[in-house]
Amino acid sequence: MSRYVPDLDKGKGLYFLFIKAEARTPGGLVARPVLTGYYKSDKFKNRPYDPYLVYTSPDEAVLCADSFQSMYTQMLCGLLMREEVLRMGAVFASGLLRAIRFLQLNWKQLSEDIKTGVLNPKITDPSIRTRMEEILRPNRELADFITEECEGENWERIITRIWPNTKYLDVIVTGAMAQYIPTLDYYSGGLPLACTMYASSECYFGLNLKPMCTPNEVSYTIMPNMGYFEFIPHDPINRVNLSRDSPPRLVDLADVEVGKEYEIVVTTYAGLCRYRVGDILKVSSFYNNAPQFKFIRRKNVLLSIDADKTDESELQKGIDNASELLLEFDTSVVEYTSYADTKNIPGHYVIYWELLVKDQAKSPSDEVLNKCCLAIEDSLNTVYRQCRVTDNSIGPLEIRVVKNGTFEELMDYAISRGASINQYKVPRCVSFAPIMELLDSRLVSVHFSPAAPHWTPQEV
Template sequence: MVVDSSISYPVGNTPASGTSAGERKLMPTIAAEMDRRQQLYSLLMPVMNLYVPGLDKGKGLYFLFIKAETKTPSGLVARPVLTSYYKSHQFKTRPFDPYNVYTSPNETILCVDAFQSMYSQMLCGLIYREEVLRCGAVFASGLVRAIKFLQLNWQQLAQDIETGYLSPKIMDPEVRDCVSKILKPGQELARFIRKECCEGNWEGIIKRIWPNTKYLDVIVTGAMAQYIPILDYYSGNLPKCCTMYASSECYFGLNLTPMVKPSEVCYTIMPNMGYFEFIPHDQSAHDSATELLDLANLEVGKEYELVVTTYSGLCRYRVGDILQVKGFHNSAPQFKFVRRKNVLLSIDADKTDETELQTAVENASELLKEFNTKVVEYTSYGDTKTIPGHYVIYWELLVQDPANGPSNNVLDRCCLAMEESLNSVYRQSRVADNSIGPLEIRVVKNGTFEELMDYAISRGASINQYKVPRCVSFTPIMELLDSRVVSVHFSPASPHWTSERRF
């Protein structure tokens, strides 16, 4: 038996989880579970090929990573769920499939050093650039991180390609051996990379370097939706496909219409993955006995909290996802992921969840468009040290034209725009009750959220599973964020609120 030391939802569309915020979870798994996971993976490309023909004529550039294993006090191996899969017999000895050829050799994926793994995978992706038909990572954040890695390391990568000799920074002997078989002197390719990267223009960089890319294979629903603008910027608006819905606890199903807009994504449950039950959402908030429904008794349009019983030993485990039934494929329900059950922010009677916070950030960021500025990362916390307490939102901005960046007044207005987007209970607390103070935005310097990820990885998070926590409370993380603040902004006025009359 193996224990998955996991962030919940490594390949599903779900928000902040254990390791991202500094905690870890242990989920039981068994060897036979790999066969079920492999079965689900094997269905992804046949579905994609219905919508994007010719995927057997090239390669996929995927940035995939493992994490070092640990052991529990009783001696059980503990590792992230995707590490279990990538190290499994099913993955390492998978039969040749022309629809699933990666640019990255297994050795580069199985290298436990994050830098060496990313560097070698990026190098192979550049070498095979004209054969790449799709780019991806588990989460949208992973693909964004890969492009940022290219921004920082393109000069060394171009030098390796020009000379045909791998950088001495790559010390893993198995990685050096497999990459050296691929890497040959290529002056023309090196010149091309330098030309595309030297001027610092990263708009459409994915399509420019990998010109035959047809879509991005990433999760951009749930917490990952905030990466859509930056991925559009990097890719020239390539389609973004969310192919499957899974978690550390259990793999659930797949998206049978992968080319739809991210806001329209729904997943078809595969009943053979586990035993699924559902709590009607209007009951799921109560601790008392609740009604459990099986797959056959769900209704279109209604929302449910997902409960799973797995082959690996979980019994009626409340996953914490709120799903809405959108329809049926034959008799299998199709779900849209709505949100995580847990509330992110609360100062008084207010309760702000992740979806609402995401919407508020999106609405406020509309004010930045005329200044060619985007919010590339954010997180939050409820500051109760002040009287009254207030919401603090950390923003990292991408300012494409520093000479025409947003002024302090514009960023102050962004605070108010966020407050106008929050629910009536919040606005009542701000306006009528004075129990919540003005919302604050703290702009942090570029690279801060990269440091935040590095810190999480140093504490045991997996680079492959990491997701920026949308709410933080861990003191070292908050100290890191506060040490990188470059400007502070408060809402200049109270949001709109009027009392509702009841008759």
């Protein structure tokens, strides 16, 4: 980064970092995201001083499991040190936008804390309160400034207005996170978006050697010392046969070809053997002899808001479970599709339903359809439910009931654009603006999940 952005050692980074609840496997092993393991380790807590890695967030806030207290303290410290902030970031773009939304909702209390020098009584974590006694001092001038910037309706360029020395945003905006780029540009006034690395809990894969490039140009150079990497050629039309009788053909790292797509397979020092991560990559070029890859998408993923990844089978299971609530009303789901609504923060899943109501006198009530939303959420994976319950990074699921015949109109539209009537299938996820407009123009009713889905830290 110092090759592209000078003097990063002369300021601080406002990074919103969080831990997640841990679980245990049936065999008793601790299961947690890799970053949670790192933040809770002595390597993080006792890390040596590095002028390039100085954060505004105190460790006590990062290590607080209560998401509200953690976010509040990190935002407060970021405001107190606003002129020292040279870069801002989170793991995903959605996390940074969630922090801006948090500021929109809580700026009055944050400003009051700065004005009086007294920490919000909602922050009860003893270690945070002790640490903030060393940091927080009354500052009426700063409090007035924050009030002036935040009290109006105009939040355009709010990042550079409050943190004027910010040089770039350090967030992942490839893959599903690309949907947040316009919103980030709005809040930041078009600050560069740096995608610095490609990693997962299973393995660290590689680096973006040109971190200040535009998001659509991001390529990651695989680091062969991080693990042993192999690749399954990916044909999006003719899916690879994965049966035992016909195992997929594996290509070594040195033998991939520019322009082709592959599913990455890793063997790691930690013990994973030929583990399929589920990422689809495209070879863009070579750096010396090391191939560089563009992240294309997660395999089979339909919906994603934050760290969640929901595929078609999971969504179908949720629809099936919710449909059972309609049986006593002689009602069934004729067709459905979905999309990830990220216009508001936090984003949420939207499911379009076309219903067959056999007896209008017994049609399901709003309360029943609201329960259908919750039934779908309860059927989704543990990462989704954790994001809903503890992280508040995903909003309540929404069902939009459309008029009868809507999905026939959708098919007619697809055929008018060249789709084959013999091969047409209802898309289970949509994002094309004209299709969204067609669906929304046929709305009958709108319903939201009335509560958070079930989730416990014991789930894996």
